[in-house]
Amino acid sequence: MRFCTILFFLVVQSCLSFSQTDSGFVVRDENLLEINKLQVLPETKFPISLYKEATAQSQNIYNGRLYYLYDARMEEHQFFGDRKWQKGVVFYDGQRFDSIPMIYDIVKDELIIKHFYGDHQMLQSEKVNYFLKDNHTFRRFEAGKDINPQMRTGFYDILYEGKSRTLVRRSKQRQEKIVDKKIIAFFPEKDFYYIRTNGSYHSVRTKKSVLKLFPERKRELRKALRDERIRFRQNRETAIAKIVATYDDLTKP
Known part of the structure; x- marks a missing residue:
């Protein structure tokens, strides 16, 4: 001291x-x-x-609760990306921390860091402004304040940021099945996409639902996907981001 x-x-x-x-x-x-x-x-x-x-x-970032690594022996897992610890950036309690080993439990929507003593610690989500992991930017949004009231408070992956914005809520659900008299946990994943236009967020999933938000520019937006050879069903995220970014570019003042 x-x-x-x-x-x-x-x-x-x-x-x-x-x-x-x-x-x-x-x-x-x-x-x-x-x-x-x-x-x-x-x-x-x-x-x-x-x-x-x-x-x-x-540093106050190391004052979180201990995290129990559940279902560690299962083939599938509860994390975003893979289950390996990777260094990232987190803005926590008003301070930025770099090169922090982290994993993101998307079942519980919790960011986990590794203490330098080796313990796994769960950060207080309300103190996490954003974190950067695997070239993804996750920011915490509060329902009724930053996003629509019916959307869930938590971390959203910012897929595109401009005059418009595209968010993805990553989610997994823990389920069980019996195989050879053994209980096996598995984690089916589903992503939820939201586009902000005119100050409000709209849930989208299909190409039709995305283009419906920009009716006056449908022809140009379809052409943008064709020119880039982006197939919506095969690469949904890239297609949504391309449509929204193209719309912003076409409507620049």
């Missing part, structure tokens, strides 16, 4: 020693500093890295 305190003051002194206009800090008065731009000078990188390393164990 004493070591962390000393490092903290080293960092503060290093930053204040560069509190001049050319270093990104502008003095407004005796007690207030306005940061115009953040620059970490070479002289301060080393004490900052030491401080981060020394205080890693006290």
Whole structure:
């Protein structure tokens, strides 16, 4: 604890020693500093890295509940993607954390991280703003506030973000069957797609339901899929994202 305190003051002194206009800090008065731009000078990188390393164990991201890895021996699993731990980014309780080993349980809609001691911890979902995993961006939306009241509060995969927006709610359900007098768990997956237009979200699944949202541009949108050789039934996500992105491009002011 004493070591962390000393490092903290080293960092503060290093930053204040560069509190001049050319270093990104502008003095407004005796007690207030306005940061115009953040620059970490070479002289301060080393004490900052030491401080981060020394205080890693006290970061609030590691204060979650323990997670029990259920059905670990089953062939199918409850996670998004695969069941391997992969490093990702999470914005948690107002702070961004990089290179965090994580898995996403889409049955329970919970983000699980691995503690540096090896324990599996379940983050408090209401404190997770977003997380990045496997080139996917998941953001937490609250029903009746960020999304329609009838949509479920939880994490949604942002498939496309522009003037319009396309979200995917990833889901699995745990089911059981008996094989050779043994109970086998399996996890059928189903995704739910939503497109936001005119300030409201619309549930879609078929090409018809998507094109119905843009009746005045149906011909151009169908052509966009043909030009890219995208078959809707074979590649639903790519097709939906392409349609919505094309519509936004066609209706630019």
